[in-house]
Amino acid sequence: MSDRYDTAARREAVLAAWRSSPTRFREDANAEEDLVLGGYADRLIVELAQNASDAAVRAGIAGELRLTLVDRVLSAANTGAALDAEGVDGLTSLRASGKRDEQSSTGRFGIGFAATLAVSDEPEIRSTTGGIRFSLADTDKAVRELGGAAAAELDRRDGRAPVLRLAWPAPGAPMDGYATEVRLPLRDDAALAAVRAALDSVPASLLLALPTLSTVDVNGRVLRRTEVDEQTVALADGEKTRHWRYVTTAGDLPVELLADRPVEERIRQAWRVTAAVPLTEAGEPAALDAAQVLYAPTPTDERISLPVRLIGTFPTSPDRRRVPDSAVTRFLAEQAAEAVADLIAGCSEHPAVLRLLPGPDLPLSTVDSLVRAAVDAQLRTAVWLPDTHGQWLPPSRALVVDDPLVEIAADVLDGILPAGWWTSATAPALRALGVRRLGLAEVVEAFAGADGEPSWWHDFYDAIDIALRHDPSTEIGEVAAIRVPLVDGRTVTGAREVLLPVDDLPAEAVAALGLRIAHPDAAHPLLARLGAREASPASVLADDRVRAEVEQSYELDDPAPVAEAVLALVAATGIGPGELPWLADLALPDAEGDWRPAGELLLPGAPLAWLIGADVPFGTADRQLVEDYGADVLAAVGTLATFAVVDQPDLDLSDVDDLALDGASDWADEVADALDGEPVQLTRFAAVRDLELIRPDAWPQALRLLAAPPARDALMASCTGELMDGRIVPVTPYLRWWFAHRPVLAGRCPAELRLPSAAELVGLYDPVPELRPSGGPPSLFDVDDSVGGVLDDELLAALGCRTGLLDVLEDTASATDLLRRLGDPDRSVHAAVLPLLYARLAEALAGVDVPPPDHVRVAPDVVVPAEQAVVLDQPWRLAEFPGRHPILGGADPETVAELLDIPLASEL
Known part of the structure; x- marks a missing residue:
């Protein structure tokens, strides 16, 4: 260096200027003082690393830097281009720099080396081309030898001369393997402690701002930068490695923006901005602390609220702490915003990227305000949000729903963001971008025209139900307009009149009844919460609409669907004959292919068919119908195998005639007369139908049928009536009244006969004769030929046979x-x-x-x-x-x- 650079001549020129112009000395001293202000040790480390990076740029290699602290001397050795004469000029000319054309340089106008004065009064640079040193003591001596105003100014400054204006040759070579070494003998213990702490805290992220610096060895702790791909870098700190996603943009500043900037800045127009964020082990962006500082490229005092590392060639104040509000700053803020937006878009396959968005807090600085506003504007129009179909879209076209609804909503709606994107933490940022959230009511409305399989609707209800439980503040009424697929293929709005099939309800068959039966594959508890009723076979049979369908089935052009539905319901419930008397109106096919009410049909081979003969108003049920549903089911709907039974509670006496029972109106008249015509409500009414149709010669067989349930139960039933004043009075049962005076016991009326046990009536009434059938189907007499074997005293008494004197005296006629x-x-x-x-x-x-x-x-x-x-x-x-x-x-x-x-x- 001494061969190519005359340090002595340079010193003489500077001293001559100071001697002739004391004001120049004051200006140089003031300038260096401005540069050193706030020169903390951590800033010094960044400046040394920055110089190493610039040396690598000039040499076109991946640079290396070694920082050591030995014997109170901080050493910074780097590879790359060696120190040259132009570099020495930059160091000794305050506010000037030799770094003019390097596009990738990060240094700013040669002022960074002044940071060494924060900890050392004797900085020294050794290079393969020679070396120079600076000295506060030698500079002080030189100035005092000048005398005059310069020396007086030095005294006023307590001996703080502008150290970097005077350079002396330095012997010695840099550390082996390195092109340049900066050696800083530390001033005092405070400087030593500050430097030691700064070295211990050097982060691997330092290499983000220095892309050409591949390795930094800090007292044996190696920091290493490895490029993974165009936007990912691995930063290692010893054995620990963390990946960072980054975006870097660069270019030349427009000339018009530099019109009011210093000459040095106007010459060097290149700019560079980097936005970076660390990644988790899963590859998701892990936002930094909400409050960061801008790096320019050393850390400034400009706070930013974006949780990313933002590095750029922003113009700074002399102390490198502040960024002035200038045209260049605004231009670079736009470029920084573009880099941040690109960084966010590059991470948008993960919902964690939303942590990087500008928050609702106020900006923390002017630069923060500029960058945030630009980031927000760019993200609003950029195509960067992913939907569930793998497409990308701008926020204005994006929709969000609660996580449980995402998968099912994506089947119907475009632009749905994936699950995990809408949370309480991300909601403010997404709203600020203009992303629209669909509430449950809007989701339900959007599904009004959906066409899916019933099981798909079940999944939809499940998602809605989970969403409702996830947010208890949501009223269930918001989803009242939900669509429900029915078993008959229709889809209706609202669940209030829908029936949910349970207990093996034959839903497909029941559809013919006109009821709103939800498809079994779609049935969900949510529908019950919305007003749907559970529909078991029994509850459907109890529905008035089903009864109406049965009563008009005979008038339908095709009664088959209704018949099949009702028979399926009856089979599922297992009800017995007579439990629902109105089922006898159900139209069923007979053996001739015609349709008849079930109550007018006899089962093929039914005992009753033989008892009543051929000339009666009954048909025979179709045999195929019997095979399909079974005799028990057909009997339950009123098809007859034996006697049909009527058993009704709470029947008004005046309504008895509507039951179409033989002589029922005469019986009712007699009851009314006995009670002086007072209105009577029967608490129970039991009867057996079609007794009047029995052939006279078939009564022995008929009595055997009557002796078995359910006919026997009807015969044995008592009858009472409730008067208007609430009194309960006994009433002669209809069946006792009917049988008492019918010749059904070997041509004798029961009222003319006595029980064997009625000894007090011996001689007055004949005993019940022995009854023997005169023929009939063998199935009626599978034990013996005696009817008396089944007509016990209890049953005979129910038929009207006399049990004793009190029985005879019970009513006027018998008395x-x-x-x-x-x-x-x-x-x-x-x-x-x-x-x-x-x-x-x-x-x-x-x-x-x-x-x-x-x-x-x-x-x-x-x-x-x-x-x-x-x-x-x-x-x-x-x-x-x-x-x-x-x-x-x-x-x-x-x-x-x-x-x-x-x-x-x-x-x-």
Whole structure:
């Protein structure tokens, strides 16, 4: 260097200028003081690394830097271009630099080396081309030798002369293997501590700003930069390596922007900006702390709120802390924003990229405000957001929905961002970009025209349900207009009138009933929360609409779909015959191919068919129908194998005639008369249909059928009525009334017969005869030929057979019949019973207009004309009436005399 650069001549020229112009000395001292202000040790390390990077650029190689601290001397050795005369001129000319044309240079106008003065008064540079040194002591001595105003100014500054203006030759070569070495003897212990701390904290990210510097050895700790691809770099710190995604843009500043800048800046127009962010092990962007500083390229005091590392050749103040608001700054802010936007777009395959977006907080500096505004503007129009189909779109076309809805919404809507993109943390940034979020109501509306399989709709409901539970503040009413696919192929809006099939509901068959049955594959608990009702086979049968379909089925052009639906429901419920009487109106095909109500059909081979003969209003059910559904199902809808039963609770007496039962209106009239015409509500009404159709000769077989459930249960049922005042009164059951006077027991009416146990009626009533069938289907008589074997006393009593005197006296008709029987000479009376009979009859028939008998019984086996009898009210006078037979009058002989129209003994 001494051969090519005359340091002595340079010193003499500077000293001459200071001697002739003390003001020049003051200006140089002020300039160096401005450069050194705030020259912290960490800034020094960055400046040394920056010089090493620039040397590598000039040499066109991947640079290396070695930083060591030995014997209170900081050494910075680098590869690359050696120090030349132009470089020395840059170092000794304050605010000047030899770095003019290098596009990739990061140094700014030769002022960075002044940072060495923050820790050292004797900086030295050794290079393969020679060396120079600077010295505060030698500069002080030289200035004092000048004397005059320069020396006085030095005293005023406490000896702080502009050290870097005077250079001396330096012996020695750089560290082996390196082109240049900067050696800094540290000023004091404070400088030593500051440098040691700075070396310990040198981050690997330092290499982001120095792309041509591949390695930095810091006291044996090696930092290494390795390019992975065009936008990814691996930064190693010893054994630890972290990948960074980065975007770098560069170019030349427009000349018009530099019009008001210093000459040195106008000469060097190249600019460079880098935006970078670290990556997680999964390759996702890991945002830095929200508050960063701008690197220009050394760290400035300009805070930025973008959580990225932003590095650029921004113009700075002399202390390199602040960035002035200038045309160049604004231009570079636009370029920085473009780099940040490109960086974000390059990471947008991960929703974590949203952490990099500008937040809602206020800008932290002028530069931050400029960059954020530009980033926001560029991201609004850039095509960088991914949708679920792998397409890219600008925010204005992007839609977000809650994560549970993403997959299903993407089947219908374009522009849906993937799951994980919409969170409470990312929502403000996405809203600021103009991304539209669809609420549940909007999602449901968007699906109004969707056409998917029922299972797809089930997935949709599942997603909606999860979204509702995820956000409890959302009202379920927002999704009330949800679409529901039905089993019949229709799709309806809203779930309120929809039935959800459960318990093996034959949904496809039931569709013919016109009900809104949700398709089983779409059924979901959400629909129940929206008003849909669970539909079991039993609940569907209980629906009034089904009943209406059944009642009008006979009038349909094609009753088959309704018949199949109802039969499937009945098969699923397992209901028994007569449980739903209205099912008898269901139109079913008969053996001739015609349609009849189920209640007018007989099962093929049914016992009832033989009992009623051929000339009856019944058809025979189609055999194929029986094979398809079974006899039990057809019987449940009213098709007859045996007697049909009616069993209804809470029936108004006036409605009995609507049941189409033989003589039901006459029975109701008798009940009403017995209760003086007062309105009666029957608490239970049981009956057996079609009794009037039984052939007279078939009653033995018919009785056997009646002895088995459910007919027997109807026969045994009691009957009571509730009057208007709430009183419950007994009512003669319809079946007892009907059978009592029908010759069904070997040609005899049950009311004319007594049970074997009714001893007090012996002689007055005949016993129940032995009943034997005269033929019929063998299936009716699979035990023996005796009907009596199944007609027990309980059942006979239900048919109207007499069980005792109280039974006979229970109603007016039977009591009147008993009065007639007492006068029948062909009958007899038990001796123990006769003394009670007339008194009991008089009591039972009191107030009833009954014709007096022609003959009366005066002894168990003796009947005389009425005019030959007397009612004995005074027994001692019996001898006074020769020729008259006494009748005991009991406690009320006058009532007995009135009933029989026979005089009292006392009257005679």
